[in-house]
Amino acid sequence: MASLxxxxxxxxxxxxxxxxxxxxxxxxxxxLHKAQAVIENMLPYQKKxxxxxxxxxxxxxxxxxxxxxxxxxxxxxxxxxxxxTSLCGAFNANVIKMLMxxxxxxxxxxxxxxLIFPVGKKVEEAAKRMGLSTQETPRxxxxxxxxxxxxxxAHHLMEMYVSGEVDRVxxxxxHFKSMGVQILLRETYLPIDLTHAVDQEEQxxxxxxxxxxxxxxxxxxxxxxxxxxxVLNQKIFTAxxxxxxxxxxxxxLAMQVATxxxxxxxxxxxxxxxxxxxxxxxxxxxxxxxxxxx
Numbered sequence: 038m039a040s041l042x043x044x045x046x047x048x049x050x051x052x053x054x055x056x057x058x059x060x061x062x063x064x065x066x067x068x069l070h071k072a073q074a075v076i077e078n079m080l081p082y083q084k085k086x087x088x089x090x091x092x093x094x095x096x097x098x099x100x101x102x103x104x105x106x107x108x109x110x111x112x113x114x115x116x117x118x119x120x121x122t123s124l125c126g127a128f129n130a131n132v133i134k135m136l137m138x139x140x141x142x143x144x145x146x147x148x149x150x151x152l153i154f155p156v157g158k159k160v161e162e163a164a165k166r167m168g169l170s171t172q173e174t175p176r177x178x179x180x181x182x183x184x185x186x187x188x189x190x191a192h193h194l195m196e197m198y199v200s201g202e203v204d205r206v207x208x209x210x211x212h213f214k215s216m217g218v219q220i221l222l223r224e225t226y227l228p229i230d231l232t233h234a235v236d237q238e239e240q241x242x243x244x245x246x247x248x249x250x251x252x253x254x255x256x257x258x259x260x261x262x263x264x265x266x267x268v269l270n271q272k273i274f275t276a277x278x279x280x281x282x283x284x285x286x287x288x289x290l291a292m293q294v295a296t297x298x299x300x301x302x303x304x305x306x307x308x309x310x311x312x313x314x315x316x317x318x319x320x321x322x323x324x325x326x327x328x329x330x331x
Contacts, residue, residue: 040313041310041313041314041317044306044309044310044313045310047306048303048306048307048310051299051302051303051306052299052303054295054299055296055299055300055303058292058295058296058299059292059296061124061288061292062288062289062292062293062296065285065288065289065292066285066289068285069216069282069285069286069289072213072278072281072282072285073213073282075278076213076278076279076282079274079275079278082271083271083275086264086267086268086271087268089264090261090264090265090268101258101262102229102261102262102265103198103199104195104198104199104227104228104229104265104266104269105228105229105230105265106228107228108204108228109204110143110146110204110205111146111150111204112146112150112151112152112202112203112204112205113143113146113150113151113152113203113204113205113206113207114152114153114154114172114194114197114203114205114206114207115136115139115140115151115152115153115154115206115207115209116154116156116174116190116194116206116207116208116209116226116273116276117132117136117153117154117155117156117157117160117164117209117210118132118156118157118160118179118208118209118210118211118276118277118279118280119132119133119155119156119157119158119159119160119161119179119280120157120158120159120179120280120284121157121158121159121179121180122158122159123159124288124291124292125284125287125288125291126287126288126290126291126294127287128211128219128283128284128287128288129157129159129160129163131211131221132159132160132209132210132211132221133159133160133163135209135221135223136153136160136163136164136209137167139207139209139223140167140169148168148169148170149170151169152170152172152203153169153170153171153172154171154172154174154190154194155171155172155174156174156175156178156179156190156277156280157179157280158179174190175187175189175190178190178277179277179280179281180281182274182277182278182281184270184274186277187270187273187274187277188270188273188274190273191266191269191270191272191273192266192270194206194226194227194269194273195227195266195269198227198228203227205225205227205228206225206226206227207223207224207225207226208222208223208224208225208226208272208273208276209221209222209223210222210276210277210279210280210283211279211280211283211284211287212279212283213279213282213283213286216286216289216290217286217290219283219286219287226269226272226273227269229265229268229269
């Protein structure tokens with residue numbers, strides 16, 4: 038049985054760890070609330086943007102855009118969103134696992150034809166360990182997503198697709214649904230599928246609307262050609278915000294579990310300490326009684 042000093046040292050050590058995990062939980066929770074507020078403020082704009090695009094598509098207007106043209110996939114770009122730091126449960130591990138599965142599907146293209154765009158240090162480190170070549174992405178897009186950084190990355194991807202440098206672009210990121218639910222998604226970013234440009238909930242809202250009569254300047258084709266890149270920019274920004282909020286939610290839950298485990302361990306160690314102390318006192322009393330009887 039461990040000595041009283043050893044048990045007391047362990048209790049102090051676990052108490053110090055509990056203070057750290059509890060503080061990290063509060064910080065992550067504060068960051069999560071801030072990220073949620075940004076997403077909630079962004080949703081009205083995104084919904085309106087998607088509704089405009091849906092209204093035009095429902096009118097069967099001709100769409101001429103290089104971003105909707107499908108071609109044989111000979112080179113693929115994969116944009117992966119992770120965190121810059123750890124201690125967020127299986128958040129990064131699940132992203133890396135999905136990345137490996139995606140790479141496996143495109144393995145026949147050859148390693149040189151699979152371009153990885155890592156958003157976050159953890160997935161970048163994992164890609165380098167696997168011997169994959171990584172492309173440069175905005176450094177702050179993982180920790181502090183901004184629309185400008187997202188637009189810069191989106192423009193780079195669009196240029197690569199239009200020039201034929203890549204034939205497909207995929208996104209891997211966590212979608213923040215609630216505090217306890219973050220869904221890992223893999224979506225095709227380019228070529229854009231206009232028939233699925235809008236979520237099902239948004240589609241239900243416009244199903245009853247009949248849009249056939251438009252007065253558009255300068256033309257519907259030019260308007261849609263300008264609208265699609267805006268939707269693509271917004272998609273990267275949404276993915277970055279979703280991943281950021283999911284990271285904070287995962288870290289909050291992980292630190293809550295760690296704090297709860299520390300509390301349980303402290304209780305067990307305290308019981309062990311009290312038992313050892315009681316046993317030591319009993320042994321001393323027995324020695325005193327035994328000595329007096331002699």
